[in-house]
Amino acid sequence: MEQRTNSPYPRTDRPILAAIGVVLVASTLFFAWSDRQHDYKYYQYEFRRLVAEQFGAEKAAGVREGIQQIWVPGLGRADRCITCHQGVTWKGFEAAEEPFRTHPAAPLASHPIERFGCSVCHGGQGWAIDTADAHGEIAHWEEPLLARYLGEEYSLAGDKNALMQMNCNVCHRYERETKGADAINLAKRLVEEKGCRACHVINGRGGTIGPDLTNVGEKAPEQYEYGRLSGQRTAFAWHVAHFKDPRALVADTVMPNFNFTTEQAQALAMLVLSWRRAALPAAYVPGAPRTDPQTPEQVEAERRMREGPGGWFVQTGCFVCHSLSVYGVESPAKIGPDLSNAVEDVQKRFGVTIDDFLRNPTGTMSVVLSRQIVLTPEQKATAIEKLREAFAEYQRQQAQSSPPDGAR
Numbered sequence: 001m002e003q004r005t006n007s008p009y010p011r012t013d014r015p016i017l018a019a020i021g022v023v024l025v026a027s028t029l030f031f032a033w034s035d036r037q038h039d040y041k042y043y044q045y046e047f048r049r050l051v052a053e054q055f056g057a058e059k060a061a062g063v064r065e066g067i068q069q070i071w072v073p074g075l076g077r078a079d080r081c082i083t084c085h086q087g088v089t090w091k092g093f094e095a096a097e098e099p100f101r102t103h104p105a106a107p108l109a110s111h112p113i114e115r116f117g118c119s120v121c122h123g124g125q126g127w128a129i130d131t132a133d134a135h136g137e138i139a140h141w142e143e144p145l146l147a148r149y150l151g152e153e154y155s156l157a158g159d160k161n162a163l164m165q166m167n168c169n170v171c172h173r174y175e176r177e178t179k180g181a182d183a184i185n186l187a188k189r190l191v192e193e194k195g196c197r198a199c200h201v202i203n204g205r206g207g208t209i210g211p212d213l214t215n216v217g218e219k220a221p222e223q224y225e226y227g228r229l230s231g232q233r234t235a236f237a238w239h240v241a242h243f244k245d246p247r248a249l250v251a252d253t254v255m256p257n258f259n260f261t262t263e264q265a266q267a268l269a270m271l272v273l274s275w276r277r278a279a280l281p282a283a284y285v286p287g288a289p290r291t292d293p294q295t296p297e298q299v300e301a302e303r304r305m306r307e308g309p310g311g312w313f314v315q316t317g318c319f320v321c322h323s324l325s326v327y328g329v330e331s332p333a334k335i336g337p338d339l340s341n342a343v344e345d346v347q348k349r350f351g352v353t354i355d356d357f358l359r360n361p362t363g364t365m366s367v368v369l370s371r372q373i374v375l376t377p378e379q380k381a382t383a384i385e386k387l388r389e390a391f392a393e394y395q396r397q398q399a400q401s402s403p404p405d406g407a408r
Contacts, residue, residue, distance in 0.1 A: 051090075340390050
């Protein structure tokens with residue numbers, strides 16, 4: 001049997017153990033007391049009172065108490081929002097204040113709460129049980145509650161509840177139009193109308209002059225440069241300012257200013273922030289497209305431009321900003337002059353020949369030809385030759401369209 005020895009500090013052992021015991025008891029009492037301070041306890045009490053007023057004490061007695069949770073294994077989410085928002089599925093509280101209000105029925109018909117939870121659409125920190133934590137109003141939590149008050153803080157030009165459409169589009173990103181997502185639908189139309197894919201890869205296809213935007217919504221807020229941004233310093237505010245005036249934030253950018261309205265810039269900011277990967281089982285969006293293919297019309301139009309006489313300007317990326325109408329090449333952005341008569345236009349505007357201008361460009365073209373579309377001397381010679389051919393075709397078409405002198 002092991003022989004035990006007496007403690008070398010018999011006078012201090014008991015006081016130390018007693019102090020440890022006191023600390024443990026005090027800690028237990030403190031945590032028990034602090035647990036009573038959670039916000040949900042008040043909200044549950046108040047909801048039971050409202051139920052009793054409207055439906056009677058018997059109904060109120062059936063309202064659950066304590067922490068409530070929805071576990072969604074398909075999405076890997078645990079949401080405790082219904083701990084406070086107990087009126088979500090109750091009828092009769094449609095006009096109540098939050099968190100007691102009944103959820104609108106239409107969204108829940110296609111997005112049942114037991115299958116989708118709450119935070120996948122609304123944002124916030126689903127497993128929190130106190131208001132500030134649950135709404136994401138804490139440091140280092142990057143998914144705030146996309147509620148009306150946040151839209152008001154950002155001074156949204158349209159629907160103040162529109163920010164939630166960002167989360168809608170995470171699942172519905174490949175739809176050309178999503179019912180109820182007016183801001184996102186507006187932004188998708190602008191992406192097509194302004195030809196954003198001419199410079200940016202989006203959903204796997206597009207140009208390489210600008211950065212790939214396919215998953216730009218995953219970019220951490222800390223990665224943005226806020227030095228030239230006034231006001232709120234968030235990813236959303238940065239994108240809005242960038243869409244309204246790109247050079248105000250990035251001085252050496254070649255992205256053109258499309259003169260977007262505030263509503264358009266905000267819609268586009270919502271769209272790009274929704275472009276992030278989502279591990280979404282196909283069963284959650286049955287029938288929704290899973291890719292973003294070109295339409296047959298788009299494929300045919302692109303083939304004609306690439307294989308036609310203006311194909312060189314398409315392949316080099318010149319058509320991003322410039323049309324070449326004599327060859328049927330249409331710029332998606334249309335921010336530069338038509339190159340059909342560039343030989344004549346450059347001489348008038350800059351006082352130099354097209355040869356000299358391409359060898360020593362000025363203004364925006366000096367930036368483009370030194371950073372985005374870098375041409376070798378041989379390629380510049382080819383460009384000059386093809387521009388002269390295009391001008392000759394331009395003159396020919398002009399002559400054909402003009403009536404003879406005797407017919408005037």
